[in-house]
Amino acid sequence: MSVRLGTFRAIYVVALCCVGSFLFAYDTGIVGGVLTLDAFRKDFGYTKKAATNVNSTAVSILQAGAFFGCFIIWPITARFGRRWSLVGSSFVFLIGSTLQVINTGSIACFYVGRVIAGFGVGAATVLVPMMSAEMAPATIRGQLGSCFQLFFAGGVCVSYWVNFAVIQHVASSTLQWQIPIGLQLVPGGIMGLGMIFVKESPRWLVKRGRREEALKNLIWVRGGDSDMVQVEFAEIILAQEEELRQSEGLTWRELLLPTNRYKIFVAITVQLSVQLTGNTSMAYFAPQVFTSVGAGSQTSLITGCFGIVKVVAVSTFCFFVVGRIGRKTAFMGGAAAMGTFMLIIAILVDKFPPVASTNGISKPGIAAVLMVYCEAAAYNLSWGPLAWLYLGEIFPTRIREVGIAIGAAAQWLFNFALSQITPYAITNIGWRTFLMFAILNYAIVVYAYFILKETAGRTLEEMDEVFNRGGEQHTKADLEDPVEIEQARKGEKDADFPQAV
Template identity: 35%
Template sequence: MGILTVIEDRPTPPQVYNWRIYLLAAVASCASCMIGYDSAFIGQTVELQSFRDEFHFEEWSVTKQNLVKANIVCLYQAGAFFGALFAYPIGFYCGRKWGLWITGIIFTLGAGLMLGANGSRGFGLLYAGRVLAGIGVGSGSNLTPIYISELSPPAIRGRLVGIYELGWQIGGLVGFWINFGVSQHLPENHEQWIIPFAVQLIPSGLLLIGVVLIRESPRWLFGRGRRQEAIKNLCWIRQLSEHEVYIVEEIRAIDQAIEEQNAQIGTGFWNPFQAAGTNPRVMWRLFLGFMLFFWQNCSGINAINYYSPTVFKSIGITGSLNQQMSGIFGVVKTVVTGLWLLFLIDRVGRRNLLIGGAIGGSISLWIIGAYIKVKDPEHNPTAKLDSAGIMAIVFFYIYTAMFSPTWNGTPWVLNSEMFDPNMRSLAQAVASSSNWLWNFLISRFTPQMFAQMGYGVYFFFATLMIFSVFFVFFFIPETKGVPLERMDRLFEMKPIWRAHGCIIVQLREEEAEFRSAIQDFTLYNGKSRDEFVETA
């Protein structure tokens, strides 16, 4: 059992785990690079002295400075909230592939607008560009996980959707260190702060180029009645012929799921809305997806992402060391996200990761908050950190190492896989908009929270992380290795904490029956396996 070994729901040809599936996931995940970069660079860029000088921050009160910084940050999240909802009609009518292309165009236009901002023009172009870019990334946060999950074999679906999260962290890592580089090596002028804004165009450019080369989601094509194109794309992605048993089984499962959905929900644009309003089971699952992002943002991670200088200052770290610590924060997140993607998500499972990450993260935040309460380093600065201060920094990075491979990406994986094909786009729109709603609220009020609550901010987030443990244990079933077309059955099983084991046993029994049918058919009819497959 190697580090990349996976547990399969059925025998899978090795060709299925090929380079094409990883390439498609990587191209789509350029959208998450755009998101991650912004979350890392914007909080540090507005703290650059060149930015503050150009927009005359020193002429304002501290309250107004906090308000302007919060507006610059949170307008992006406000745009992303509406972009996540806007992605539903784009994905429904245009598909996943061209929906991602539209996402890249919108984001690029927004990033270009930001480059026109300067001291004489004021914040108008900057605000408008932040909203437009937010609409782009909000759409991308909806479409990318759906696209990847619809391409993925069940055994590595978590790993592939995890590439979306890895792209987020790589973008964040670049964002942290770009700011450190310009602050250390460029003079304090307009170019110093505009360069971090310009770098946003790199991931969006890669997305626009890459989308032209990727294939449309076969599951979306099946749903639109474009059967031959769907089979062709599926065979290309799996590197198997359409007569292979694995492909026949997959097509059979997709057809069955679409047939059931046509009978229960329908395929029209408004049918998922009607199903959500009339079917309590669908509404419950939408609520679970919505709440997963509530708990994710209530961990405090986005307060740290967007305002890392403020966070490190509260621990007692200032000057260039503050920026270096922010950069190391980005490195830790990226490294542990890689471990999550390669090993944890498809072996440890979704539930265990969320529960373990919440417990470890909460303990770390309690310790950090206690240190700040006792020492109050921001108001009692020292020339050198003492052992208690070093301990607080260690636990800050332990918190990061606990959160990043658990709550950072796992809610995206869960929301991309726990809905039926016809509900998937609407459900992802609800989940993504939930993420950006809570993201907006956190980014909007974090400066005021630190100003008013001090060490209490850490206790606040630590308490909410403990509550999330109970939510996951009682309401979220394990989904690893379960085909997308069997999620309805999974969520109907009780109790929740035993549902995964039960459905895996059922799937293996069904697989054995199907393969036994192949043997019986070929034995009693004197036909080859390929003839049976064609008949099936």
């Protein structure tokens, strides 16, 4: 077996998967800049007065499509596998992107393209971490798992610089907005075509009973056969059998057990907190945000540097911070820092209102921009990469898929809501938008202190103990028949309660 070949193939497969994360991030960043272009507004025939509504709808409607895409992809990937599901997601995204890039003159048609692309994006955000985790070797799974957030930050960064380039070098015309939107067809095509030439997940194949093919695929992705590969394959089989045994008899009512109910509450509120930090809103509407703090004619350049800050911060977290400090420390410290930076931005914008000038950005404007950069760095050193890690580790095997699905759906729902609110807030209340996010971040510090549990250094099997409230313990044996638990608790027959899919 060639260790180097195996490492190369694992990195190649995971990187190819994470193009899906890059894709979502690129769209996240590109749309905010495109919507500020006069050429786009003229081609689609809406007035400046309607711009705020168009901005809000164009961003949030993709989130709505992605929300439903998360649910639609589960039965598809269960039946057809990870690889072909990613190919299908890419194809759907390409259809939606094509509708957006064609100058139809109809904003409704543009919205339809956004919704269709959203289905593909939502599916990819479910499939990418799943496929990456299943294909990566245990020795480098942590580093490869971080690629999701790295590619996301990279996609946002590239989108900002593409916006900067077309503003600087392309005349105000249809081509000016078609170039940045059309470029997203490239990563979409790379992911779809690339997946055709890689192997299916061995773990999915084992789950489908195709063990011989699973072993061949595992040998391929590890760079050859060896005793280590055979041991890993045996562990995959044992883990799959244990998972089936653990999930047998799972009912929706088991989610209402005190410890599980608490974890689901945490999963939902963590995703809500991610949006309430205000950083996602800044990512979507960065050009508008920088204009509001006085960036003036330097907005596109400053937005591009904003993307670089995010990449550097998340890289620092993934390689040097994660695992070295506790989860609660990172959550609380990140929220406190973001709240402070947002408060400073609000004060600067209130006391030194932005003034249009051809002489460049003012000193208070420079200070406000630096505070926005610091806020983005604080987010990417805490809540940005940590929220998904926390979500993935708090649930036991029995309800992990259900719990993560609920958390992912909550993320898209709250993302949709905040993308609807933010452009109106920036337009109507100005600096108070930053004050609002400052207050919310300080509230998140209190939430993290009292609600979140420290999970660093604890095994997945210890999570029930970590999250237990009121002293009620649930052992694995207790959970093997949740219906009997409910019967004992309520003293009623429950044999006809429906099984979870």
